[in-house]
Amino acid sequence: MTSDCFTDLGFAKLDISRKDRTGMNETVFCSGKTKEQLCEILNAFHRQDKSVLGTKCSMEQFEYVKKEIPDIRYDPVSKLLFLTTTDTPLLNGTVAVCTGGTADLPVAEEAALTADFFGATVERYFDIGIAGIHRLFARLDEIRKADVIISVAGMEGALPGVIAGLVDTPVIAVPTSVGYGSSFGGLSALLTMLNSCAEGISVVNIDNGFGAGVLACKIIRLIERKAK
Numbered sequence: 001m002t003s004d005c006f007t008d009l010g011f012a013k014l015d016i017s018r019k020d021r022t023g024m025n026e027t028v029f030c031s032g033k034t035k036e037q038l039c040e041i042l043n044a045f046h047r048q049d050k051s052v053l054g055t056k057c058s059m060e061q062f063e064y065v066k067k068e069i070p071d072i073r074y075d076p077v078s079k080l081l082f083l084t085t086t087d088t089p090l091l092n093g094t095v096a097v098c099t100g101g102t103a104d105l106p107v108a109e110e111a112a113l114t115a116d117f118f119g120a121t122v123e124r125y126f127d128i129g130i131a132g133i134h135r136l137f138a139r140l141d142e143i144r145k146a147d148v149i150i151s152v153a154g155m156e157g158a159l160p161g162v163i164a165g166l167v168d169t170p171v172i173a174v175p176t177s178v179g180y181g182s183s184f185g186g187l188s189a190l191l192t193m194l195n196s197c198a199e200g201i202s203v204v205n206i207d208n209g210f211g212a213g214v215l216a217c218k219i220i221r222l223i224e225r226k227a228k
């Protein structure tokens with residue numbers, strides 16, 4: 001059944017009008033869905049020529065769906081699935097994605113590729129954490145040119161606060177579940193970011209690179225709207 005608001009597949013109601021309300025295409029959380037359910041969902045969007053992003057997608061799910069939709073794409077690092085058409089406008093803005101360490105890459109790539117999917121230009125600055133802070137200073141002039149900065153860090157999660165104290169740009173902090181036992185699966189990094197004394201930081205949930213990428217694009221869209 002299809003209405004003006006959603007398509008009802010029985011096990012799922014697809015939000016086909018999300019872009020009209022929010023300016024952002026639909027995103028499907030793949031984890032927990034069977035590969036058959038995911039395939040039916042994506043096929044429904046594909047038939048309507050709509051772009052969809054899939055998050056937390058397994059390789060098994062991707063390989064099953066690709067047999068039905070050959071032009072679908074997958075990134076095994078971020079576990080993102082991409083079904084793209086021409087209905088995603090490009091944004092006139094740049095997002096800098098920074099990580100504390102290489103172990104933060106899966107979450108950072110989720111943030112970067114999400115921002116790219118929703119139209120932003122993305123620059124990556126990886127492994128510039130505070131354990132060797134000179135690495136951050138070496139790229140700081142480039143990072144400052146971005147419209148929005150996403151800072152991804154595990155362990156104690158100090159990188160976003162350091163960056164926010166050095167730039168005049170909105171900083172989105174992403175805590176990751178990277179670290180030893182006392183990091184409590186990212187809780188230590190989350191609390192550090194929430195309690196930072198550096199102003200201008202927003203914090204998303206643990207390992208939520210997707211949420212950071214979306215927020216960055218919404219900030220850029222707001223800048224564009226005000227400029228017009």
